[in-house]
Amino acid sequence: MKWSASIKTVFIQSVCYLFAVLFVYAAVSKMLDFENFQVQLGQSPLLSAFARWISVLVLAAELIAALFLLIGRLRHIGLYCALSLMVMFTAYIFIILNYSSFIPCSCGGILEKMGWNAHLVFNIVFVFLAASAIVLDASVGKARNTGYSFLAQTKWIAVAIxxxxxxxALLYMSSEEVMHHSNPFIRRYPHHPAEYSASFRLKYSSYYIAGFRGQRIYLGNYEFPSYLMSLDSSLKHQKMERISFSPDSIPFKNIYVRIQEPYFYLYDGSVPAVFRGDAKDWRITKAFKGVPYFTKLAPIDGASIAFRSNNSKKLAHVLGVFNMDSVPKISYKRNLLQKQIDGIFDTDGTLLYSEGMEKMVYLYYYRNEFIVADKYGSLAYRGHTIDTISHAKIKVSELKGGREFAMSAPADVVNSNAAVFENLLFVHSLVRGRYENEKLWKKSFIIDVYDLSSGSYLMSFPIYHTSSSSLNSFAVADGYLAAVIGNDLIVYQLKDALKKEIKKE
Incomplete structure (x- = not known):
């Protein structure tokens, strides 16, 4: 059936008015809540790295397209603008649904009420409307100007699409590369990568997570170091274990217990002593003789440990490996920690060991850097957290003629604590990123996740405050994260967004 020129004109004008109303409404909705619109783009897995300028460009494009559609002599250009915008929006949603690591929130306005699949269908319908209007407008124009050609218009439509x-697609690939490897401090918050599961009220605030054995969480207690409390991951079944150990005359000050199956380790850095026991009967069976004084320790295997000591020039921190079966037993790795100010406070941090990757990890407190080395202490690479603080913001004073050092001003902590599981590094960050909700920061601890196998940033998620806003310790096991927050033990279940990133060796 052939359409008359008047019907074509009515259809074209109706499509132009429909697009103009849609674009103006969408643009105004975004302008009225522009900050939230930028936050939503910042959380997009496609556009995160370019959220600042894309947010402005989208608004301008929608308003310009609407203006062109309402001006008769510019409407053909306006229809091409409308077609291009709707194809871009459609491609964006298609990639989100099929290729992105997570699905973000909607874009605001009327589309916020739609699901992503309905949103996709909505956009496809408008793509066909724009293409039809362009073709009909070309045929109407042909009667006035022989320069118009149906074939030419279909070619241009194909080119525009x-x-x-x-x-x-180019934005998606570029943004992914930037976000994972050159992040401009924009966090990604997928929908519930870790969900609250259970909580248990502790009698003391001196508990810490000593480790995991089987499906049980073990808690040590600084005030009662000979006792371990264990609970299953549902936090319903509680047990108490007593470590059988007679320290004789060792002047322990602050005993710490670490479980790494099949062993547990007992140590205190104020004295050069490390003991190993069997986690089946909780008896000490081995002493690591010849261990140097240390300030941080991470068990590697039954015979070796990674440690941090001050046996360097001007008491600067140095990392090392102790192996009771090797000669010599102690191997210092003086090239790993890099001094910025004093070599002591500026290199302070968290020492971890990944059994799955057989890698040591050292995360600085006051700068955006972590070190990955093999179990012998050889450097694998230096990675960076996504914040922009590359130089420690601390002030240090020398006391007693340079024999002692102290902080002379409060320090800006960047990475407060960390945990490692297989190839994933979980970092409790204290620095707020771009496009982030202030309320979320006030009521939760933000955990950033990195892939140690590639050194890339993956995602972030919150752990919410309980009656306390103090995160004492946290650790990650297969399938869940456990945290001691004040007097509460909390368990979060890891969901698919996180589980699929775990690479077991």
Whole structure:
């Protein structure tokens, strides 16, 4: 059936008005809550790295397209603008649904009420409307100007569609590369990568997570170091274990227990002593003789440990490996920690060991850097957390003629604590990123997740405050995260967004 010129004109004008209303409404909705719109783009897995300028560009494009559609002599250009925008929006949603690591929130306005699949169908319908209007407008124009050609318009439509899809695909690939490896301090918060599961009220605030054995969480207590409390991951079944140990005359000050199956380790850095026992009967069976004084320790295997000591020039920190079966037993790795100010406070941090990757990890407190080394202490690479603080912001004073050092001003902590499981590094960050909700920071601890196998940032998620806003310790096991927050033991279940990133060797 052939359409008359008047019907074509009515259809074209109706499509132009429909697009103009849609674009103006969408643009105004975004402008009225522009900050939230930027936050949503910042959380997008496609556009995170370019959220600042894309947020402005989208608004401008929608308003310009609407203006062109309402001006008769510019409406043909306006229809191409409308087509390109709708194809871009459609390609964006298609990639979100099929290729992105998570699905973000919607874009605001009327579309916020739609699900992503309905949103996709909505956009496809408008793509067909724009393409139809362009073709009909070309046929109407042909009667007035022989320069118009149906074949030419279909070719240009194809070019516009291909260019629009390519632009979105290029943005996606570029943004992914930037976010994972050159992050401009924009966090990604997928929907519930870790969900609250259970809590248990502790009698003392002196508990810490000593480790995991089987499906049980073990808690040590600084005030009662000979006792371990264990609970299953549901926190319903509680047990108490007593460590059988007679320290004789060793002047322990602050005993710490670490469980790494099949062993447990008992140590105190104020004295050069490390003991190993069997976690089946909780009896000490081995002493690591010849261990140097240390300030941090991470068990590697039954015979070796990674440690941090001050046996360097001007008491500067140094990392090392102790192996009771090797000669010599102690191997200092003086090239690992890099001094910025004093070599003591500026290199302070958290020492961890990944059994799955057989890698040592050292995360600095006051700068955006972590070190990954093999179990012998050889450097694998230096990685960076996504915040922008590359130089420690601390002030240090020398006391007693340079024999002692002290902080002379409060320090800006960047990475407060960390845990490692297989290839994943979990970092409790104290620095707020771009496009982040202030309320979320006030009521939760933000955990950033990195892939140690590639040194890349993956995602972030919150652990919410309980009656306390103090995160004493946390650790990650297969399938869940456990945290001691004040007097509460909390368990979060890891969901698919996180589980699929775990690479077991």
């Amino acid at each position: 291909a260019a629009s899809i390519s632009a979105v």
